[in-house]
Amino acid sequence: MIRLSKRPLMIALFLSAACIGGCVTTGTTNGGKGAGGVVSAVKQAFEGTFTVDPYMEKNKPRTIAILPFVDVSKSQKGTEIVRRGFYNHFSSLPYKDMELFQVDLLLKKAGLSDPASLSGISPEKLKEILNVDAVVMGTISNFDKLFAGIYSQVSVGAEIRMIDTTGQFLWSGEHVVRIREGSLPTSPIGLISSIISAAMNIRDVQLLRACDDLFRDMVKTIPAIQ
Numbered sequence: 375m376i377r378l379s380k381r382p383l384m385i386a387l388f389l390s391a392a393c394i395g396g397c398v399t400t401g402t403t404n405g406g407k408g409a410g411g412v413v414s415a416v417k418q419a420f421e422g423t424f425t426v427d428p429y430m431e432k433n434k435p436r437t438i439a440i441l442p443f444v445d446v447s448k449s450q451k452g453t454e455i456v457r458r459g460f461y462n463h464f465s466s467l468p469y470k471d472m473e474l475f476q477v478d479l480l481l482k483k484a485g486l487s488d489p490a491s492l493s494g495i496s497p498e499k500l501k502e503i504l505n506v507d508a509v510v511m512g513t514i515s516n517f518d519k520l521f522a523g524i525y526s527q528v529s530v531g532a533e534i535r536m537i538d539t540t541g542q543f544l545w546s547g548e549h550v551v552r553i554r555e556g557s558l559p560t561s562p563i564g565l566i567s568s569i570i571s572a573a574m575n576i577r578d579v580q581l582l583r584a585c586d587d588l589f590r591d592m593v594k595t596i597p598a599i600q
Contacts, residue, residue: 419591419594420547420549420591420592420594420595421549421591422547422548422549422550422592423547423548423549424545424546424547424548424592424595425545425546425547426544426545426595426596426597427542427543427544427545429542429543429544430544430545430597431597433538433542433544434597434598434599435469435506435507435508435536435538435544436469436470436507436599437469437470437471437472437505437506437507437508438464438469438470438471438472438506438507438508438509438510438536439471439472439477439500439504439506439508439509439510440457440460440461440464440471440472440474440477440509440510440512441477441481441489441492441500441509441510441511441512442457442477442478442481442489442492443456443457443460443489443511443512443513443514443532444489444490444493444511444512444513444514445489445513445514445517446513446514446515447514447515447516447517447518447531448517448518449517449518449519450517451517452514452517452530452581452585453489453514455517455581455582455585456512456514456517456530456532456585456588457474457512458474459582459585459586459588459589460510460512460532460534460589460592460593461474462586462589463586463589463590463592463593464510464589464593464596466593467593467596467598468598468599469598469599472504472506477504480503480504481503481504484503486503492511493511496541497509497537497538497539497540497541498539498540498541500539501539506539507538507539508536508537508538508539508544509536509537509539510534510535510536511534511535511536511537512532512533512534512535513532513533514530514531514532515531515532515533515550516529516530516531516532516550517529517530517531517581519576519581520576521572521573521576522556522572523569523572524556524565524568524569524572525554525555525556525568525572526554526555526556526571526572526573526576527552527553527554527555528552528553528576528580528581528584529550529551529552529553529584530550530551530581530584530585530587530588531548531549531550531551531588532548532549532588533546533547533548534546534547534548534592536596545595545596545597547592547593547595547596549588549592550588551584551585551587551588552584553580553583553584553587555571555572555574556568556569556571556572
C-alpha cells in the first residue's frame with residue numbers, strides 16, 4: 375500500500391484557501407460608486423459605468439415603474455426592444471415592478487403617451503399617476519447596424535436612471551455593447567468568408583443579443599432589497 379504524507383496535503387489545502395481569499399475583490403470599478411465605496415465582485419463584471427447614491431442604502435424603494443425609454447439613436451427603432459430588455463433582467467430583482475402594459479395604460483390615461491414629454495413631469499406627479507415609490511427612465515444612445523462588405527457591427531447602448539418619487543436620485547447605469555464581425559481577407563476564399571460573417575452579424579437577432587448583454591450585468595449593480 376502507498377501511504378501519502380499528510381504534510382503536503384495540509385500545505386496544499388492552506389495554499390488553496392489563501393488563493394480563494396485573495397481572489398475575492400471589493401471596491402469600486404469602471405467608474406461605478408457603491409454605497410459606502412464598496413461593491414461586490416459581481417458588480418465588477420459590469421464593463422460600463424454606474425452610480426449608486428448612498429441615500430439608496432437605507433431608502434430602497436419597494437414598488438418601481440419602468441417608464442417608456444427615449445430613443446436618440448440613429449435608427450430610433452429600439453424604444454420597446456431596449457425597454458423590454460431592461461425589464462426582463464430587472465424583474466429578476468426582489469422589487470415589486472409594475473407590468474409595462476399597465477405603466478403605459480396609466481400614462482396614456484394621464485395624456486402622457488409621448489416618452490419625451492415625461493422628462494417635464496415632476497416625480498410627485500408620476501407618483502400620483504402610477505402609485506409607485508420610484509421610476510426608471512432610460513435614454514437609448516445606440517440601436518444601430520453598420521455593414522461595410524467585409525466588416526459589420528451592431529451596437530446597443532443606453533443610459534438608465536432610477537429616482538424615487540420625491541425626486542431623490544437613487545441609481546444610474548450607462549453602457550454600449552458592440553458586436554463586430556469580419557476580417558481583412560488574404561485569399562479569395564477568405565474574402566467570401568469575411569463577407570458572409572459580416573452579413574450574418576447584421577441580423578435582427580444580433581441586436582437582441584447585444585441588448586441582452588447590455589443589461590445582464592448592469593442590473594446587478596442595483597442594490598437589492600432584503
